[in-house]
Amino acid sequence: MPASDTIVALSTPAGESAIAVIRLSGCACPELGQSILGRQSGLKARHAYFGIYLDIKGKRIDDCVVTLYEAGKSFTGEAMLEIAPHGNPLIVQKIMEDLMARGCRPAEPGEFTRTAFMNGKMDLSQAEAVSDLIRARSDKSIEVAQRQLHGSVGRKMSELTDRLLSVMAHLEAYIDFPEEDLPDENQSGPAMDLRKLINEINELIETQHYSALLHEGIKTLIVGEPNVGKSSLINALTGSDRSIVSDIPGTTRDYVSAFLMIGPWRIEILDTAGLHEAVDVIEQLGINHTIEQAETADFFLLMLDSSGDSPTLPAELLARTTAENTIVVENKIDLTGSVSHDAFMPDFKHARVSLLEREGISELRQQWQASIEAGLKQPNADGVVVNARHAAALGDARDALELAADKLKNLELSELVAADLRDAVEFIGRVVGKVDNERMLDSLFKQFCIGK
Numbered sequence: 001m002p003a004s005d006t007i008v009a010l011s012t013p014a015g016e017s018a019i020a021v022i023r024l025s026g027c028a029c030p031e032l033g034q035s036i037l038g039r040q041s042g043l044k045a046r047h048a049y050f051g052i053y054l055d056i057k058g059k060r061i062d063d064c065v066v067t068l069y070e071a072g073k074s075f076t077g078e079a080m081l082e083i084a085p086h087g088n089p090l091i092v093q094k095i096m097e098d099l100m101a102r103g104c105r106p107a108e109p110g111e112f113t114r115t116a117f118m119n120g121k122m123d124l125s126q127a128e129a130v131s132d133l134i135r136a137r138s139d140k141s142i143e144v145a146q147r148q149l150h151g152s153v154g155r156k157m158s159e160l161t162d163r164l165l166s167v168m169a170h171l172e173a174y175i176d177f178p179e180e181d182l183p184d185e186n187q188s189g190p191a192m193d194l195r196k197l198i199n200e201i202n203e204l205i206e207t208q209h210y211s212a213l214l215h216e217g218i219k220t221l222i223v224g225e226p227n228v229g230k231s232s233l234i235n236a237l238t239g240s241d242r243s244i245v246s247d248i249p250g251t252t253r254d255y256v257s258a259f260l261m262i263g264p265w266r267i268e269i270l271d272t273a274g275l276h277e278a279v280d281v282i283e284q285l286g287i288n289h290t291i292e293q294a295e296t297a298d299f300f301l302l303m304l305d306s307s308g309d310s311p312t313l314p315a316e317l318l319a320r321t322t323a324e325n326t327i328v329v330e331n332k333i334d335l336t337g338s339v340s341h342d343a344f345m346p347d348f349k350h351a352r353v354s355l356l357e358r359e360g361i362s363e364l365r366q367q368w369q370a371s372i373e374a375g376l377k378q379p380n381a382d383g384v385v386v387n388a389r390h391a392a393a394l395g396d397a398r399d400a401l402e403l404a405a406d407k408l409k410n411l412e413l414s415e416l417v418a419a420d421l422r423d424a425v426e427f428i429g430r431v432v433g434k435v436d437n438e439r440m441l442d443s444l445f446k447q448f449c450i451g452k
Protein backbone atom coordinates (compact mmCIF):
# COMPACT_ATOMS: atom_id res chain seq x y z
CA MET A 1 0.00 0.00 0.00
CA PRO A 2 1.49 3.45 -0.87
CA ALA A 3 2.43 5.42 2.22
CA SER A 4 2.81 8.77 0.45
CA ASP A 5 -0.39 10.11 2.01
CA THR A 6 0.76 9.07 5.46
CA ILE A 7 2.27 11.91 7.50
CA VAL A 8 4.80 11.59 10.27
CA ALA A 9 6.17 13.95 12.92
CA LEU A 10 7.91 13.91 16.26
CA SER A 11 5.20 15.04 18.68
CA THR A 12 7.42 15.53 21.74
CA PRO A 13 10.07 18.30 21.96
CA ALA A 14 13.35 17.61 20.16
CA GLY A 15 16.21 16.67 22.52
CA GLU A 16 16.86 14.11 25.24
CA SER A 17 13.91 12.70 27.17
CA ALA A 18 12.82 9.45 28.80
CA ILE A 19 10.68 8.60 25.79
CA ALA A 20 9.82 10.33 22.52
CA VAL A 21 6.52 10.02 20.68
CA ILE A 22 6.50 9.79 16.89
CA ARG A 23 3.06 10.15 15.42
CA LEU A 24 1.73 9.04 12.04
CA SER A 25 -1.61 9.55 10.35
CA GLY A 26 -2.81 7.97 7.09
CA CYS A 27 -3.89 4.76 5.46
CA ALA A 28 -0.48 3.04 5.67
CA CYS A 29 -0.52 3.03 9.50
CA PRO A 30 -1.94 -0.49 10.10
CA GLU A 31 0.58 -2.10 7.73
CA LEU A 32 3.47 0.02 9.04
CA GLY A 33 2.69 -0.96 12.64
CA GLN A 34 2.82 -4.64 11.77
CA SER A 35 5.97 -4.28 9.69
CA ILE A 36 8.10 -2.22 12.10
CA LEU A 37 7.44 -4.73 14.88
CA GLY A 38 8.11 -7.67 12.51
CA ARG A 39 4.77 -9.28 13.33
CA GLN A 40 2.97 -11.92 11.31
CA SER A 41 -0.46 -10.54 12.17
CA GLY A 42 -1.83 -7.00 12.29
CA LEU A 43 -2.02 -4.88 15.44
CA LYS A 44 -5.24 -4.68 17.39
CA ALA A 45 -6.37 -1.05 17.58
CA ARG A 46 -5.80 0.86 20.82
CA HIS A 47 -3.56 -1.82 22.31
CA ALA A 48 -0.03 -0.90 23.32
CA TYR A 49 2.56 -3.32 21.84
CA PHE A 50 6.03 -3.46 23.32
CA GLY A 51 8.62 -4.67 20.80
CA ILE A 52 11.75 -3.86 18.86
CA TYR A 53 11.60 -1.36 16.00
CA LEU A 54 13.00 -3.04 12.89
CA ASP A 55 13.97 -0.78 10.02
CA ILE A 56 13.13 -1.48 6.38
CA LYS A 57 16.19 -3.75 6.09
CA GLY A 58 15.28 -5.63 9.25
CA LYS A 59 17.91 -3.92 11.43
CA ARG A 60 17.01 -3.39 15.12
CA ILE A 61 16.79 0.27 16.09
CA ASP A 62 15.37 0.42 19.63
CA ASP A 63 12.79 -0.96 22.05
CA CYS A 64 9.53 0.87 21.62
CA VAL A 65 5.83 0.88 22.41
CA VAL A 66 3.56 1.04 19.35
CA THR A 67 -0.15 1.88 19.44
CA LEU A 68 -2.50 1.79 16.46
CA TYR A 69 -5.74 3.82 16.29
CA GLU A 70 -8.27 2.77 13.69
CA ALA A 71 -9.69 5.21 11.12
CA GLY A 72 -12.78 6.99 12.41
CA LYS A 73 -11.76 6.61 16.05
CA SER A 74 -8.55 8.62 16.10
CA PHE A 75 -7.64 12.27 16.65
CA THR A 76 -7.36 12.97 12.90
CA GLY A 77 -10.13 10.62 11.84
CA GLU A 78 -7.61 8.61 9.78
CA ALA A 79 -5.72 5.51 10.91
CA MET A 80 -2.94 6.64 13.26
CA LEU A 81 0.14 5.14 14.79
CA GLU A 82 2.12 6.27 17.82
CA ILE A 83 5.65 4.98 18.20
CA ALA A 84 7.35 5.64 21.53
CA PRO A 85 11.09 4.80 21.54
CA HIS A 86 13.65 6.10 24.07
CA GLY A 87 14.00 9.86 23.82
CA ASN A 88 17.44 9.89 22.20
CA PRO A 89 17.62 12.33 19.25
CA LEU A 90 19.75 9.86 17.23
CA ILE A 91 17.24 7.03 17.67
CA VAL A 92 14.40 9.39 16.77
CA GLN A 93 16.28 10.49 13.66
CA LYS A 94 16.87 6.88 12.56
CA ILE A 95 13.19 6.02 12.97
CA MET A 96 12.11 9.16 11.12
CA GLU A 97 14.51 8.36 8.26
CA ASP A 98 13.23 4.80 8.12
CA LEU A 99 9.61 5.96 7.97
CA MET A 100 10.51 8.33 5.09
CA ALA A 101 12.26 5.41 3.35
CA ARG A 102 9.00 3.50 3.69
CA GLY A 103 7.22 6.32 1.84
CA CYS A 104 5.80 8.51 4.61
CA ARG A 105 6.18 12.27 4.35
CA PRO A 106 6.91 14.83 7.10
CA ALA A 107 3.83 16.60 8.44
CA GLU A 108 3.39 20.35 7.98
CA PRO A 109 2.88 22.46 11.16
CA GLY A 110 -0.64 21.85 12.44
CA GLU A 111 -1.36 19.19 9.81
CA PHE A 112 -2.66 16.61 12.28
CA THR A 113 -5.18 19.10 13.67
CA ARG A 114 -6.03 20.37 10.19
CA THR A 115 -6.78 16.79 9.10
CA ALA A 116 -8.97 16.37 12.19
CA PHE A 117 -10.86 19.55 11.23
CA MET A 118 -11.18 18.47 7.57
CA ASN A 119 -12.51 15.07 8.67
CA GLY A 120 -15.13 16.73 10.87
CA LYS A 121 -13.53 15.54 14.15
CA MET A 122 -13.63 19.11 15.48
CA ASP A 123 -14.76 22.57 14.42
CA LEU A 124 -12.31 25.38 13.70
CA SER A 125 -12.64 26.97 17.14
CA GLN A 126 -11.71 23.61 18.70
CA ALA A 127 -8.73 23.30 16.36
CA GLU A 128 -7.56 26.76 17.50
CA ALA A 129 -8.01 25.66 21.11
CA VAL A 130 -5.48 22.84 20.59
CA SER A 131 -2.82 25.43 19.80
CA ASP A 132 -4.00 27.77 22.59
CA LEU A 133 -3.83 24.92 25.10
CA ILE A 134 -0.26 24.05 24.15
CA ARG A 135 0.77 27.70 24.46
CA ALA A 136 -1.27 28.59 27.57
CA ARG A 137 0.95 30.02 30.32
CA SER A 138 -1.51 30.46 33.17
CA ASP A 139 -4.18 28.41 34.95
CA LYS A 140 -6.85 30.77 33.61
CA SER A 141 -5.78 30.46 29.98
CA ILE A 142 -5.55 26.66 30.30
CA GLU A 143 -9.11 26.67 31.69
CA VAL A 144 -10.46 28.78 28.81
CA ALA A 145 -8.60 26.76 26.14
CA GLN A 146 -9.92 23.49 27.60
CA ARG A 147 -13.49 24.79 27.58
CA GLN A 148 -13.06 25.85 23.94
CA LEU A 149 -11.52 22.48 23.05
CA HIS A 150 -14.63 20.84 24.45
CA GLY A 151 -16.79 22.93 22.14
CA SER A 152 -17.88 25.98 24.21
CA VAL A 153 -17.50 28.40 21.28
CA GLY A 154 -19.11 25.98 18.81
CA ARG A 155 -22.11 25.44 21.10
CA LYS A 156 -22.58 29.19 21.55
CA MET A 157 -22.43 29.73 17.77
CA SER A 158 -24.98 27.02 17.13
CA GLU A 159 -27.28 28.49 19.78
CA LEU A 160 -27.01 31.94 18.13
CA THR A 161 -27.60 30.38 14.70
CA ASP A 162 -30.71 28.53 15.93
CA ARG A 163 -32.16 31.71 17.36
CA LEU A 164 -31.38 33.58 14.17
CA LEU A 165 -32.96 30.84 12.07
CA SER A 166 -36.10 31.03 14.15
CA VAL A 167 -36.33 34.80 13.51
CA MET A 168 -35.82 34.03 9.81
CA ALA A 169 -38.48 31.33 9.83
CA HIS A 170 -40.87 33.80 11.36
CA LEU A 171 -40.14 36.37 8.66
CA GLU A 172 -40.00 33.86 5.80
CA ALA A 173 -43.37 32.44 6.82
CA TYR A 174 -44.68 35.92 6.33
CA ILE A 175 -43.06 36.14 2.88
CA ASP A 176 -44.49 32.76 1.86
CA PHE A 177 -47.96 33.15 3.33
CA PRO A 178 -48.65 36.88 3.60
CA GLU A 179 -52.40 36.39 3.49
CA GLU A 180 -52.36 34.04 6.46
CA ASP A 181 -52.93 35.14 9.96
CA LEU A 182 -49.42 36.16 10.91
CA PRO A 183 -48.52 39.36 12.73
CA ASP A 184 -47.95 42.35 10.46
CA GLU A 185 -44.46 43.38 9.37
CA ASN A 186 -44.03 45.71 12.26
CA GLN A 187 -43.65 42.67 14.48
CA SER A 188 -42.27 43.53 17.85
CA GLY A 189 -41.28 39.86 18.31
CA PRO A 190 -38.53 39.56 15.66
CA ALA A 191 -37.35 43.13 16.27
CA MET A 192 -36.90 42.41 19.95
CA ASP A 193 -35.27 39.06 19.29
CA LEU A 194 -32.84 40.75 16.93
CA ARG A 195 -31.96 43.42 19.48
CA LYS A 196 -31.25 40.74 22.09
CA LEU A 197 -29.05 38.87 19.64
CA ILE A 198 -27.12 42.03 18.76
CA ASN A 199 -26.51 42.78 22.45
CA GLU A 200 -25.35 39.26 23.12
CA ILE A 201 -22.99 39.29 20.13
CA ASN A 202 -21.56 42.60 21.34
CA GLU A 203 -20.91 41.06 24.76
CA LEU A 204 -19.16 38.13 23.10
CA ILE A 205 -16.99 40.49 21.04
CA GLU A 206 -15.95 42.22 24.28
CA THR A 207 -14.58 38.95 25.67
CA GLN A 208 -11.82 39.27 23.06
CA HIS A 209 -10.11 41.73 25.42
CA TYR A 210 -10.21 39.09 28.15
CA SER A 211 -8.71 36.53 25.78
CA ALA A 212 -5.83 38.91 24.93
CA LEU A 213 -5.20 39.47 28.66
CA LEU A 214 -5.09 35.72 29.24
CA HIS A 215 -2.62 35.03 26.47
CA GLU A 216 -0.39 38.06 26.56
CA GLY A 217 -0.61 38.71 30.29
CA ILE A 218 -2.09 41.62 32.24
CA LYS A 219 0.25 44.49 31.50
CA THR A 220 1.17 46.08 34.82
CA LEU A 221 3.33 49.17 35.17
CA ILE A 222 5.30 50.03 38.31
CA VAL A 223 5.39 53.82 38.35
CA GLY A 224 6.53 56.48 40.78
CA GLU A 225 9.16 59.10 41.52
CA PRO A 226 12.86 58.13 41.37
CA ASN A 227 14.41 56.09 44.17
CA VAL A 228 11.12 54.93 45.76
CA GLY A 229 11.95 51.23 45.21
CA LYS A 230 10.34 50.36 41.85
CA SER A 231 13.22 48.18 40.68
CA SER A 232 13.42 46.59 44.13
CA LEU A 233 9.73 45.64 43.70
CA ILE A 234 10.11 43.94 40.30
CA ASN A 235 13.07 42.02 41.72
CA ALA A 236 11.14 40.98 44.84
CA LEU A 237 8.14 39.85 42.78
CA THR A 238 10.15 37.87 40.24
CA GLY A 239 12.70 36.59 42.75
CA SER A 240 15.58 37.74 40.56
CA ASP A 241 17.94 40.65 39.97
CA ARG A 242 16.05 41.61 36.84
CA SER A 243 16.50 45.34 37.37
CA ILE A 244 19.43 47.35 38.77
CA VAL A 245 18.81 48.76 42.24
CA SER A 246 20.88 51.64 43.63
CA ASP A 247 20.45 54.63 45.92
CA ILE A 248 21.18 56.96 43.00
CA PRO A 249 17.89 58.50 41.79
CA GLY A 250 17.35 57.93 38.07
CA THR A 251 19.02 54.48 38.01
CA THR A 252 16.39 52.93 35.73
CA ARG A 253 16.60 54.77 32.43
CA ASP A 254 14.31 52.63 30.31
CA TYR A 255 11.63 50.12 31.17
CA VAL A 256 12.51 46.53 32.09
CA SER A 257 9.89 43.81 31.72
CA ALA A 258 9.32 40.32 33.15
CA PHE A 259 6.51 37.79 33.50
CA LEU A 260 5.09 36.49 36.77
CA MET A 261 1.95 34.88 38.12
CA ILE A 262 -0.52 36.44 40.53
CA GLY A 263 -2.79 33.55 41.51
CA PRO A 264 -4.00 32.08 38.20
CA TRP A 265 -3.24 35.27 36.23
CA ARG A 266 -0.26 35.80 33.97
CA ILE A 267 1.22 39.25 34.48
CA GLU A 268 3.63 41.17 32.28
CA ILE A 269 5.28 43.55 34.70
CA LEU A 270 7.28 46.61 33.68
CA ASP A 271 9.68 48.52 35.89
CA THR A 272 9.91 52.07 34.59
CA ALA A 273 12.10 55.16 34.83
CA GLY A 274 11.29 57.35 37.88
CA LEU A 275 8.99 60.24 37.03
CA HIS A 276 10.19 63.77 37.82
CA GLU A 277 11.48 66.90 36.10
CA ALA A 278 14.35 65.23 34.26
CA VAL A 279 17.67 67.02 34.03
CA ASP A 280 19.22 65.06 31.20
CA VAL A 281 17.96 64.10 27.77
CA ILE A 282 18.34 60.33 28.19
CA GLU A 283 16.36 60.36 31.41
CA GLN A 284 13.63 62.41 29.74
CA LEU A 285 13.44 59.83 26.93
CA GLY A 286 12.98 57.11 29.55
CA ILE A 287 10.21 59.13 31.21
CA ASN A 288 8.51 59.58 27.82
CA HIS A 289 8.64 55.78 27.40
CA THR A 290 6.91 55.33 30.76
CA ILE A 291 4.10 57.64 29.71
CA GLU A 292 3.79 55.83 26.35
CA GLN A 293 3.63 52.45 28.11
CA ALA A 294 0.94 53.80 30.43
CA GLU A 295 -1.33 54.27 27.40
CA THR A 296 -1.63 50.51 26.91
CA ALA A 297 -1.22 49.30 30.51
CA ASP A 298 -4.02 47.32 32.17
CA PHE A 299 -2.90 47.82 35.76
CA PHE A 300 -0.65 50.16 37.79
CA LEU A 301 1.37 49.78 40.96
CA LEU A 302 1.87 53.41 41.93
CA MET A 303 4.78 53.47 44.29
CA LEU A 304 5.86 56.06 46.83
CA ASP A 305 8.45 56.38 49.59
CA SER A 306 6.38 56.44 52.78
CA SER A 307 9.13 58.35 54.60
CA GLY A 308 8.84 61.25 52.15
CA ASP A 309 6.20 63.57 50.75
CA SER A 310 3.36 62.33 48.57
CA PRO A 311 4.49 62.28 44.94
CA THR A 312 3.66 64.68 42.15
CA LEU A 313 3.12 62.69 38.98
CA PRO A 314 2.38 63.70 35.37
CA ALA A 315 -1.28 64.36 34.64
CA GLU A 316 -1.19 62.08 31.52
CA LEU A 317 -0.26 59.17 33.75
CA LEU A 318 -2.73 59.96 36.53
CA ALA A 319 -5.51 60.20 33.94
CA ARG A 320 -5.02 56.48 33.19
CA THR A 321 -5.28 55.37 36.82
CA THR A 322 -8.56 54.47 38.51
CA ALA A 323 -9.52 52.96 41.87
CA GLU A 324 -10.06 49.65 40.02
CA ASN A 325 -6.82 49.45 38.04
CA THR A 326 -4.30 50.84 40.54
CA ILE A 327 -2.81 50.01 43.93
CA VAL A 328 -0.79 52.65 45.74
CA VAL A 329 2.27 50.86 47.14
CA GLU A 330 3.75 52.68 50.13
CA ASN A 331 7.32 51.40 50.43
CA LYS A 332 10.10 51.76 53.03
CA ILE A 333 7.81 51.38 56.07
CA ASP A 334 10.94 50.21 57.95
CA LEU A 335 12.29 53.78 58.01
CA THR A 336 11.68 55.79 61.17
CA GLY A 337 10.19 58.72 59.25
CA SER A 338 7.62 56.49 57.55
CA VAL A 339 4.00 57.68 57.79
CA SER A 340 0.73 56.51 56.27
CA HIS A 341 -0.20 58.21 52.97
CA ASP A 342 -3.89 57.29 53.09
CA ALA A 343 -4.83 60.84 52.18
CA PHE A 344 -2.96 60.53 48.87
CA MET A 345 -5.47 59.26 46.25
CA PRO A 346 -7.86 58.33 49.10
CA ASP A 347 -10.29 56.29 46.94
CA PHE A 348 -7.53 53.93 45.82
CA LYS A 349 -6.37 50.78 47.57
CA HIS A 350 -3.12 51.19 49.50
CA ALA A 351 -0.54 48.53 50.38
CA ARG A 352 2.24 49.18 52.90
CA VAL A 353 5.48 47.28 52.32
CA SER A 354 9.15 47.21 53.15
CA LEU A 355 11.04 45.63 50.32
CA LEU A 356 14.20 45.84 52.39
CA GLU A 357 12.66 43.84 55.25
CA ARG A 358 10.48 41.74 52.86
CA GLU A 359 7.35 42.82 54.69
CA GLY A 360 3.85 43.13 53.21
CA ILE A 361 4.71 41.49 49.86
CA SER A 362 2.32 38.56 50.15
CA GLU A 363 -0.47 40.92 51.31
CA LEU A 364 0.25 43.06 48.23
CA ARG A 365 -0.05 39.99 45.99
CA GLN A 366 -3.41 39.09 47.59
CA GLN A 367 -4.76 42.61 47.22
CA TRP A 368 -3.54 42.67 43.63
CA GLN A 369 -5.29 39.39 42.76
CA ALA A 370 -8.52 40.64 44.36
CA SER A 371 -8.31 43.87 42.34
CA ILE A 372 -7.72 41.98 39.09
CA GLU A 373 -10.69 39.74 39.75
CA ALA A 374 -12.97 42.60 40.78
CA GLY A 375 -11.90 44.87 37.92
CA LEU A 376 -11.73 42.40 35.06
CA LYS A 377 -14.92 41.92 33.16
CA GLN A 378 -15.03 38.15 33.29
CA PRO A 379 -16.98 36.35 30.61
CA ASN A 380 -20.58 35.26 31.07
CA ALA A 381 -21.59 32.14 32.94
CA ASP A 382 -21.10 29.81 29.98
CA GLY A 383 -17.49 30.96 29.93
CA VAL A 384 -17.23 31.63 26.20
CA VAL A 385 -14.20 33.73 25.29
CA VAL A 386 -13.59 34.69 21.69
CA ASN A 387 -10.31 35.41 19.93
CA ALA A 388 -9.56 38.15 17.38
CA ARG A 389 -10.63 36.00 14.41
CA HIS A 390 -13.93 35.07 16.04
CA ALA A 391 -14.52 38.71 17.05
CA ALA A 392 -14.02 39.88 13.45
CA ALA A 393 -16.58 37.37 12.12
CA LEU A 394 -19.00 38.24 14.93
CA GLY A 395 -18.52 41.96 14.17
CA ASP A 396 -19.63 41.30 10.57
CA ALA A 397 -22.60 39.29 11.85
CA ARG A 398 -23.56 42.11 14.21
CA ASP A 399 -23.36 44.69 11.36
CA ALA A 400 -25.63 42.52 9.19
CA LEU A 401 -28.10 42.22 12.06
CA GLU A 402 -28.05 46.00 12.60
CA LEU A 403 -28.96 46.44 8.91
CA ALA A 404 -31.76 43.92 9.30
CA ALA A 405 -33.04 45.68 12.44
CA ASP A 406 -33.07 49.06 10.66
CA LYS A 407 -34.99 47.59 7.74
CA LEU A 408 -37.52 46.02 10.09
CA LYS A 409 -37.98 49.36 11.81
CA ASN A 410 -38.50 51.15 8.50
CA LEU A 411 -41.02 48.50 7.46
CA GLU A 412 -38.91 47.48 4.48
CA LEU A 413 -39.68 44.25 2.66
CA SER A 414 -39.23 41.05 4.62
CA GLU A 415 -37.20 39.60 1.74
CA LEU A 416 -34.55 42.29 2.25
CA VAL A 417 -34.45 41.70 5.98
CA ALA A 418 -34.13 37.95 5.42
CA ALA A 419 -31.15 38.51 3.10
CA ASP A 420 -29.27 40.36 5.87
CA LEU A 421 -30.14 37.63 8.35
CA ARG A 422 -28.77 34.99 5.98
CA ASP A 423 -25.53 36.99 5.77
CA ALA A 424 -25.38 37.03 9.58
CA VAL A 425 -25.83 33.25 9.74
CA GLU A 426 -22.94 32.85 7.30
CA PHE A 427 -20.68 35.16 9.32
CA ILE A 428 -21.42 33.27 12.53
CA GLY A 429 -20.62 30.04 10.67
CA ARG A 430 -17.14 31.34 9.94
CA VAL A 431 -16.24 31.19 13.63
CA VAL A 432 -16.49 27.41 13.56
CA GLY A 433 -15.02 27.13 10.06
CA LYS A 434 -18.08 26.75 7.87
CA VAL A 435 -16.21 28.58 5.17
CA ASP A 436 -14.58 27.62 1.96
CA ASN A 437 -11.36 29.52 2.34
CA GLU A 438 -8.13 27.59 1.88
CA ARG A 439 -5.95 30.65 2.44
CA MET A 440 -7.51 31.42 5.80
CA LEU A 441 -6.98 27.80 6.86
CA ASP A 442 -3.36 27.85 5.61
CA SER A 443 -2.49 30.90 7.65
CA LEU A 444 -4.28 29.60 10.74
CA PHE A 445 -2.65 26.16 10.83
CA LYS A 446 0.81 27.52 9.95
CA GLN A 447 0.95 28.96 13.49
CA PHE A 448 0.80 25.44 14.97
CA CYS A 449 3.80 23.40 16.00
CA ILE A 450 4.79 20.38 13.93
CA GLY A 451 3.36 17.17 15.32
CA LYS A 452 0.02 18.71 16.32
Ligand SMILES: Nc1nc2c(ncn2[C@@H]2O[C@H](COP(=O)(O)OP(=O)(O)OP(=O)(O)O)[C@@H](O)[C@H]2O)c(=O)[nH]1
Pocket residue numbers: 225226227228229230231232233244245246247248249250251252253272273274275331332333334335353354355356357
Ligand atom coordinates in the same frame (compact mmCIF):
# COMPACT_ATOMS: atom_id res chain seq x y z
N1 LIG B 1 14.99 51.44 53.77
C1 LIG B 1 14.55 50.93 52.65
N2 LIG B 1 15.21 51.10 51.50
C2 LIG B 1 14.70 50.56 50.37
C3 LIG B 1 13.51 49.81 50.38
N3 LIG B 1 13.27 49.41 49.10
C4 LIG B 1 14.25 49.90 48.34
N4 LIG B 1 15.14 50.60 49.09
C5 LIG B 1 16.35 51.29 48.64
O1 LIG B 1 15.97 52.43 47.89
C6 LIG B 1 16.95 52.70 46.88
C7 LIG B 1 16.28 52.84 45.53
O2 LIG B 1 15.73 51.58 45.15
P1 LIG B 1 15.39 51.25 43.65
O3 LIG B 1 14.65 49.96 43.66
O4 LIG B 1 16.60 51.34 42.79
O5 LIG B 1 14.42 52.46 43.32
P2 LIG B 1 13.77 52.89 41.94
O6 LIG B 1 12.41 53.43 42.25
O7 LIG B 1 13.85 51.80 40.96
O8 LIG B 1 14.69 54.09 41.49
P3 LIG B 1 14.94 54.70 40.03
O9 LIG B 1 15.27 53.61 39.10
O10 LIG B 1 16.10 55.61 40.25
O11 LIG B 1 13.73 55.47 39.67
C8 LIG B 1 17.93 51.55 46.94
O12 LIG B 1 19.06 51.98 47.70
C9 LIG B 1 17.18 50.48 47.69
O13 LIG B 1 18.02 49.58 48.39
C10 LIG B 1 12.85 49.60 51.63
O14 LIG B 1 11.82 48.96 51.75
N5 LIG B 1 13.41 50.20 52.71
Ligand SMILES: [Mg+2]
Pocket residue numbers: 230231232243244245251252271272
Ligand atom coordinates in the same frame (compact mmCIF):
# COMPACT_ATOMS: atom_id res chain seq x y z
MG1 LIG C 1 14.77 51.69 39.16
